[in-house]
Amino acid sequence: xxxxxxxxxxxxxxxxxxxxxxxxxxxxxxxxxxxxxxxxxxxxxxxxxxxx
Numbered sequence: 001x002x003x004x005x006x007x008x009x010x011x012x013x014x015x016x017x018x019x020x021x022x023x024x025x026x027x028x029x030x031x032x033x034x035x036x037x038x039x040x041x042x043x044x045x046x047x048x049x050x051x052x
Contacts, residue, residue, distance in 0.1 A: 003037040011037060 011033035016026065 003034055003041060007037055008033045 008030060012026070012029040015033055016022070016029040019025075019029070
């Protein structure tokens with residue numbers, strides 16, 4: 001499952017800003033954003049199964 005890099009970047013930036021823009025923790029917010037987006041994608045797919 002691949003999440004769009006631009007979406008991760010935007011979410012990570014919002015998380016980082018909301019946390020007060022801490023120095024040296026950019027990677028932490030990148031991985032948290034990626035985790036959140038993957039979880040949202042899974043939840044969406046469970047609600048909307050393929051009908052093929």
